[in-house]
Amino acid sequence: MQDKLYVYIVSDSIGETAEQVAKAAISQFEDVKYIIKRFSYISDSEQIFDIIEQAKKFRSIIIFTTVIDELKETLIDECEKNNIEYVDIMSSVMNSLHSVLGIEPINEPGVIRKLDERYFNRVEAIEFAVKYDDGKDSRGIKKADIVLIGVSRTSKTPLSMYLAHKNIKVANVPLVPEAPVPDELFEISPKKIIGLTANPIKLNEIRQERLKALGLNNNASYANLDRILEELDYAEKVMKKIGCAIIDVSNKAVEETAGIILDIMRENGII
Structure with missing residues (x-):
């Protein structure tokens, strides 16, 4: 199982966006065997520690879309401590929007789903x-x-x-x-x-x-x-x-x- 790539999707909402991005990106690499594990509605640091414990056992990457600063900082710190590759999908886009719009984001999980509903x-x-x-x-x-x-x-x-x-x-x-x-x-x-x-x-x-x-x-x-x-x-x-x-x-x-x-x-x- 060690030759497989473990992709951990972490989100304070459902995590569909991160999973779709991960699948689209992986499809650009031929013959990659991978397993996607999605963790939705993450709300506290203990959950993140458990995910890190799993991820550090395998060849892993963590892709996340959390907008709660405390959780995001914990996730990044733990990934760096354990030498786990990570991708923060939301921050770069939100930072650019903040720069253009000149207003702060609301940092509320699941807003897009509420709009969809x-x-x-x-x-x-x-x-x-x-x-x-x-x-x-x-x-x-x-x-x-x-x-x-x-x-x-x-x-x-x-x-x-x-x-x-x-x-x-x-x-x-x-x-x-x-x-x-x-x-x-x-x-x-x-x-x-x-x-x-x-x-x-x-x-x-x-x-x-x-x-x-x-x-x-x-x-x-x-x-x-x-x-x-x-x-x-x-x-x-x-x-x-x-x-x-x-x-x-x-x-x-x-x-x-x-x-x-x-x-x-x-x-x-x-x-």
């Missing part, structure tokens, strides 16, 4: 908003962080997507007099539900524009003022029965309405 949570929330848009599947109501209800063209979908980009899972349900209200809306806390309404004149204008965009006759009942008044009246009754908060979106940008929703949800202890 936020990214994947956002993707999951966006996929959720698409899957449970416009009442496609009422099962999403119980899974959602927030449920938006309202008549057509009250910004349910744009709000769902906007909130999804803030890692919030949103389902939205259209309220139509001829369609039964999903039972699930009465099986969750009304604090998770936001009712959206609008001025009937404004809604009439929006729906007429929508019909024009679709190349349809704007005399359709969809944009008829009496029909809109009927829908709004029906929606209000449903919202009051549920007991949820109601927001008039008539003259509000999506960002403004989203801000109000977030404030309500924080007050309700939902997010």
Whole structure:
């Protein structure tokens, strides 16, 4: 086993970066037999001493990505005492960035993973908003962080997507007099539900524009003022029965309405 190279990956986070760098570098040398040992979430000097005890028995190199100064200094000191080759991947890059940016690094382990987790949570929330848009599947109501209800063209979908980009899972349900209200809306806390309404004149204008965009006759009942008044009246009754908060979106940008929703949800202890 002595002819093999032992590569010790040491990190105060997962250590994936150091391992990938090590593999990429070793691949440039032909016929090298090696064993990679990864030590993740190193948090104290005793762990480093144990790693050094192992490493000094073999032909070894230690590659590390720790950003905690105390651990880094201990690791370097122990490697030099025991004549073990080491590579500090992070320091040279961070020192150069510090020189260019003129600010100190935060030296917090695992930051990139936290960013990755936020990214994947956002993707999951966006996929959720698409899957449970416009009442496609009422099962999403119980899974959602927030449920938006309202008549057509009250910004349910744009709000769902906007909130999804803030890692919030949103389902939205259209309220139509001829369609039964999903039972699930009465099986969750009304604090998770936001009712959206609008001025009937404004809604009439929006729906007429929508019909024009679709190349349809704007005399359709969809944009008829009496029909809109009927829908709004029906929606209000449903919202009051549920007991949820109601927001008039008539003259509000999506960002403004989203801000109000977030404030309500924080007050309700939902997010």
